[in-house]
Every structure is written in structure tokens, then in C-alpha cells.
Amino acid sequence: MxxxxxxxxxxxxxxxxxxxxxxxxxxxxxxxxxxxxxxxxxxxxxxxxxxxxxxxxxxxxxxxxxxxxxxxxxxxxxxxxxxxxxxxxxxxxxxxxxxxxxxxxxxxALSEAVFGAGRGADVVVGLSLGTGVGGGVVRHRRPDEGALGVAGEVGHMAAAAHVIVDAGLPVFACGCGRRGCVEAYVSGPGLARMALHLTGEELTPEEVAAQRQGAMSTVWTCWCDLTAALIRQITLTVDPDIIVLAGGLSRVDGVLGDLRSAGAEDVFEGVRPARLALAEGxxxxxxxxxxxxxxxxxxxx
Ligand SMILES: [Zn+2]
Missing domain, CATH: 3.30.420.40 (ATPase, nucleotide binding domain)
Incomplete structure (x- = not known):
């Protein structure tokens, strides 16, 4: 049909x-x-x-x-x-x-769970890293949006304080009206905002990503550390079989390796690593x- x-x-x-x-x-x-x-x-x-x-x-x-x-x-x-x-x-x-x-x-996330990188997995979390930061939980090929419809709205969880403090970043306001949300740092506009604060340069998210191994390496390290911390929080709450990354920033060359290096898959010593993949759809x-x-x-x- x-x-x-x-x-x-x-x-x-x-x-x-x-x-x-x-x-x-x-x-x-x-x-x-x-x-x-x-x-x-x-x-x-x-x-x-x-x-x-x-x-x-x-x-x-x-x-x-x-x-x-x-x-x-x-x-x-x-x-x-x-x-x-x-x-x-x-x-x-x-x-x-x-x-x-x-x-x-x-x-x-449902599409990835059925047709894409999450095929065959029981529990799939999709994590979208783009203009905003969003997500979705899919269990046995059915979306699980929760009682209020907010399950997976991970962009509005708190960004990791230790990364923000260590980098000397301020607590950014978020579009949702709260402060310190992941989305305020880890979205495309958030990446650009971090670059402005840390280097004084006004760049687009694409420009920051393009210079991640050069002038923007400190900014990129911050982004990876904050995104890795978010992925660990998702693992600790949902513990999915796989986390599938989508959105503009997931298409940056080498992003999966950089997030792994930042510990995105490491939960506890002795516990096997979580599984990260890029969206296929x-x-x-x-x-x-x-x-x-x-x-x-x-x-x-
Ligand atoms: Zn927010």
C-alpha cells in the first residue's frame, strides 16, 4: 500500500x-x-x-x-x-x-530504525545535530514519544557543566526560554556562538567545522566533549542498542571518530561501549x- x-x-x-x-x-x-x-x-x-x-x-x-x-x-x-x-x-x-x-x-529515528542504520536493532535512538538538537526513541520499530510527547527532546537537557567551566564559556540562553541547554551549544548556531566567545571570530557553523583541525580546534574539541557527554546521558537513561546521528553536523568529515575519541561510547570502565552510527536515510x-x-x-x- x-x-x-x-x-x-x-x-x-x-x-x-x-x-x-x-x-x-x-x-x-x-x-x-x-x-x-x-x-x-x-x-x-x-x-x-x-x-x-x-x-x-x-x-x-x-x-x-x-x-x-x-x-x-x-x-x-x-x-x-x-x-x-x-x-x-x-x-x-x-x-x-x-x-x-x-x-x-x-x-x-523511526525511518532509521526500520530502513537505515538501526535496522534489526530493538531500541534505537536518533540524535539530530543541526539547526536544533533533537532526538527520538524507537522501540521495536514503534516510536516511543512518552506521556507528554517530549521523550527524546534531548536538546533541552543540561549541557555538561564541567566542559563549559573548563572552557571558560558562559551559560548560554536557549530558545526554549531556559538557560544552559545542550542545544544552545551543540546545534549549528551554538557551535558558531562558542566560536565567537572562544576566538572572537564570527563564522558560520560550516566555517567552524572546516577549520576544526586548525584555528577552530579548541572550539571543535568543546563541541565534541559536549556532544559526547550528551550521548553518554542518552545511554545512561535509555541504553539503546544503537544511537544514530543525523543532521548537518553529523555530516562533518570524521565526526564519528572525533566523538569516539571524546568518549561518546564509553560509559563505565568494564562495560562494553555503546554503539554509534551515522544516519543512512x-x-x-x-x-x-x-x-x-x-x-x-x-x-x-
Ligand atoms: Zn532549551
Missing amino acids: AAAGIDLGGTKIEARVFDDTWVEVARRRVPTPDRYEDLLSAIEALASFADTVAGCKVPLGVGSAGVFDPQGGPAVAANLAVNGHPFGADLTGRLRRPVSLMNDAVAS GDASAARGAAYAALQAGGAL
């Missing part, structure tokens, strides 16, 4: 239609509207496109930035017009079908995971 997934981000909405062997057969991308009603209409139009491609009312999932209450409460999404709205219920109403709405990092992961969840919700999987 065909399925469709929509990846909803701050700048673009992308729909992908998959056939029953999970080959992508069509794709359409539109800019993300600023107004909630317009955003619902844009998704409705993408759903119609997917229906036309599939030749039926296709099962549909949406992976979006934000936190979505499994009990249908208002969405929390700082940079999207869905913030404060009962987004899941409104989508179901507009699209005249059940819609599997989930956090995009959770959708990507690329840009299609969130849409593919959301589509897969839609088929699961419909009982087809």
Missing part, C-alpha cells in the same frame, strides 16, 4: 509519496506559510497531490518541528505558526483522514518515517 509523508520545517514543507516497496515515486516542496490557516491549506494541497499520485486517499504522516501532545493538546513549536493550535486534530479535520503527526526527529528520513507511522496507525504494519 502506498503512503505519503510530509516534512514540515520552518522554511519549507515537503511531501514525498512512497510505493508499497518504499521507493519514492513523487515529491513536492512549497515554502512554509506564516499564517496557521495558510499552513493548513498548503498541507491540504500537498495531501491532494499525494492522493492523485497514489490514486487513492493515501495514508499520511507529518513529521514537524515541535512537540505534539499525544492526548491532542496544543502544539508547541517556537518557529512555526502551529504553535498553540490543536494541530493534529485540525489536520485530521482538513485532510478527512487520520494523520500521524509526530516530531520530525522522532520520524527520522538523508533528507527523506522524516517524510519516510512519518509515512511509515501512518501505515502503522492504520494497522497495515
Whole structure:
């Protein structure tokens, strides 16, 4: 049975239609509207496109930035017009079908658990290191978003204090309204902010990463130490079979080796190392995971 997934981000909405062997057969991308009603209409139009491609009312999932209450409460999404709205219920109403709405990092983690680096593993954690820092827990090929829908929101756990103090970094404010969150340091913008504080240089995250073996080595070491500490915290709370890294910073050359050198896989002396891997699904992961969840919700999987 065909399925469709929509990846909803701050700048673009992308729909992908998959056939029953999970080959992508069509794709359409539109800019993300600023107004909630317009955003619902844009998704409705993408759903119609997917229906036309599939030749039926296709099962549909949406992976979006934000936190979505499994009990249908208002969405929390700082940079999207869905913030404060009962987004899941409104989508179901507009699209005249059940819609599997989930956090995009959770959708990507599900895709990796089923199709990607986590294939065959019982418990998979996806960790997205990009413009934000997010994650998702998947158990036995099913997303586990927890009671409030926040399981895996690891970007808003506390960044490791010893690294911050040793490096002489301040306690950064986070976009969530709290201070000292991992995301404030380990996201792309966080990496650039650390570079500014430690070297006085105003660089993009890509520029910092490109100079990680040169002028930005101290900054990169800090990033690796903080990310390794986050990965250890994930291991200590979830203890997954594998942690799969995704997002822009996961594509920096040699990042896996650098994180291993920083102790990301070391938990306790004598305990075997945790397993880290890079995502395999690329840009299609969130849409593919959301589509897969839609088929699961419909009982087809
Ligand atoms: Zn935060």
C-alpha cells in the first residue's frame, strides 16, 4: 500500500509519496506559510497531490518541528505558526483522514530504525545535530514519544557543566526560554556562538567545522566533549542498542571518530561501549518515517 509523508520545517514543507516497496515515486516542496490557516491549506494541497499520485486517499504522516501532545493538546513549536493550535486534530479535520503527526526527529529515528542504520536493532535512538538538537526513541520499530510527547527532546537537557567551566564559556540562553541547554551549544548556531566567545571570530557553523583541525580546534574539541557527554546521558537513561546521528553536523568529515575519541561510547570502565552510527536515510528520513507511522496507525504494519 502506498503512503505519503510530509516534512514540515520552518522554511519549507515537503511531501514525498512512497510505493508499497518504499521507493519514492513523487515529491513536492512549497515554502512554509506564516499564517496557521495558510499552513493548513498548503498541507491540504500537498495531501491532494499525494492522493492523485497514489490514486487513492493515501495514508499520511507529518513529521514537524515541535512537540505534539499525544492526548491532542496544543502544539508547541517556537518557529512555526502551529504553535498553540490543536494541530493534529485540525489536520485530521482538513485532510478527512487520520494523520500521524509526530516530531520530525522522532520520524527520522523511526525511518532509521526500520530502513537505515538501526535496522534489526530493538531500541534505537536518533540524535539530530543541526539547526536544533533533537532526538527520538524507537522501540521495536514503534516510536516511543512518552506521556507528554517530549521523550527524546534531548536538546533541552543540561549541557555538561564541567566542559563549559573548563572552557571558560558562559551559560548560554536557549530558545526554549531556559538557560544552559545542550542545544544552545551543540546545534549549528551554538557551535558558531562558542566560536565567537572562544576566538572572537564570527563564522558560520560550516566555517567552524572546516577549520576544526586548525584555528577552530579548541572550539571543535568543546563541541565534541559536549556532544559526547550528551550521548553518554542518552545511554545512561535509555541504553539503546544503537544511537544514530543525523543532521548537518553529523555530516562533518570524521565526526564519528572525533566523538569516539571524546568518549561518546564509553560509559563505565568494564562495560562494553555503546554503539554509534551515522544516519543512512538523508533528507527523506522524516517524510519516510512519518509515512511509515501512518501505515502503522492504520494497522497495515
Ligand atoms: Zn532549551
